[in-house]
Amino acid sequence: MDHDGFFERNEGRYVVTHTQGPVWQKIRVALSSACQLLAACMRGPSPIVHVHSACGASFFRKSFLLALARAFGSKTVFHLHGAEFRQFATIETGPVGRRWIRHTLQRSSVVIALSESWAEFLCEFAPGSRVVVVPNSVPLPPVTARQPQEGNILFLGRAEQRKGTFDLLRAVQALKKTIPVVRLVIGGDGDLDAVARAAAELGISDNVDIAGWMGPEEKKRRMEEASVFCLPSYDEGLPMAMLEAMAMGLPIVVTPVGGIPEAITHGDNGMLVSPGQPARLATVLAQVLGDEELRSQLGTRARKTIEERFGTTVVLERISRLYRDLATQ
Structure with missing residues (x-):
């Protein structure tokens, strides 16, 4: 999970918030993640809390954790994944849910979008949100002689x-x-x-x-x-x-x-x-x-595009800079 020592360099810790399996197991993992977050916040100083979220249950689960972190004075980063978030936020969710989505985006210290088009939507949907663009990243594998099959x-x-x-x-x-x-x-x-x-x-x-x-x-x-x-x-x-x-x-x-x-x-x-x-x-x-x-x-x-713009090293350094900026604010 730790790409090239990313967590070690940023003094970070990865917390699992969801698992596949029966409902009781999902509840246990969700409660465990909340308890781990509480413990980290109470030990002080308040950590920067960075969640990766899609839509549906993922969003509500992660937005609760962000609200919990903010209650203890933590800076929060909402990192949006999932191509169906626009439909979730504008069509599938009722008025109360939409207000909570906007609240979560606007109260986050930073919202990370994967592209400029998604950043534009988020700024329109939740005016006042601080949105930055950080694309997905992938490791750059060694160059190998591929042997493609015809067709x-x-x-x-x-x-x-x-x-x-x-x-x-x-x-x-x-x-x-x-x-x-x-x-x-x-x-x-x-x-x-x-x-x-x-x-x-x-x-x-x-x-x-x-x-x-x-x-x-x-x-x-x-x-x-x-x-x-x-x-x-x-x-x-x-x-x-x-x-x-x-x-x-x-x-x-x-x-x-x-x-x-x-x-x-x-x-x-x-x-x-x-x-x-x-x-x-x-x-x-x-x-x-x-x-x-x-x-x-x-x-x-x-x-070449991956090497220059989307390689793991390039993208993780951008996130590290974001953490450093938040820590000094």
């Missing part, structure tokens, strides 16, 4: 409509006519049975490998085998799977949603296709799969 497309993420999974299946159906060996590998959870049914209905079951959830070693192997990474989402923050693929030097085809256009320049370090356009997606994938020089260029520039 191999890799999708990593939750298999669902929001991630564009079914658009990608339709694109593969179109690609099969000109690239018979095309193969789509789907790594992740979600409604995998629905994906299998859709592939069968489109007549591409033999071209789709529904691998399900992947551990680190399998994911690395699949990236080494892939000719291109594709994530045709309808909304995103700044997807980790995309950044990991870029770090591996994979050419990527993605959609210009969320923070993606701030990281990807079409034709330079990736290819952009508007969401919900499977025919156009198939055209761009065919272009990348059929041009080895283009794939090499895109992959090289993608890795």
Whole structure:
């Protein structure tokens, strides 16, 4: 959990606030995290409390911890993840919940957004919030000689409509006519049975490998085998799977949603296709799969982008500076 000594350098401690399992186990972990926070605040001096939050139960659980920390005079950092936060904050939550969300954002010492577009939304939704942009980070793996398989497309993420999974299946159906060996590998959870049914209905079951959830070693192997990474989402923050693929030097085809256009320049370090356009997606994938020089260029520039802007060392230093600034305020 401690990347390159980050916690040691910042005298930090990681506290688990949630776990998978039965309700009683989740309650036990949540109470334990609150008790650990209380103990740290009571020992003094008040620590800086940094939470990573998505939406739904995650938000309410973490916002309670922030409120508890502020009661003891702690500076607080709310770090937003999750592409569905806008819908959660503006549509799914009632008036009381929206007021609490705004209160949490406005009372936080700093709110971290993953992209400028998300920062703009947060400032509009909760005026007066101090919002800074710190992107997701990924480790930069050693350069290895990848051995991509012809026509191999890799999708990593939750298999669902929001991630564009079914658009990608339709694109593969179109690609099969000109690239018979095309193969789509789907790594992740979600409604995998629905994906299998859709592939069968489109007549591409033999071209789709529904691998399900992947551990680190399998994911690395699949990236080494892939000719291109594709994530045709309808909304995103700044997807980790995309950044990991870029770090591996994979050419990527993605959609210009969320923070993606701030990281990807079409034709330079990736290819952009508007969401919900499977025919156009198939055209761009065919272009990348059929041009080895283009794939090499895109992959090289993608890795360079990670090295310069999204590498773990670069991003964690920005967070360390943020902590130092808060400590002197």
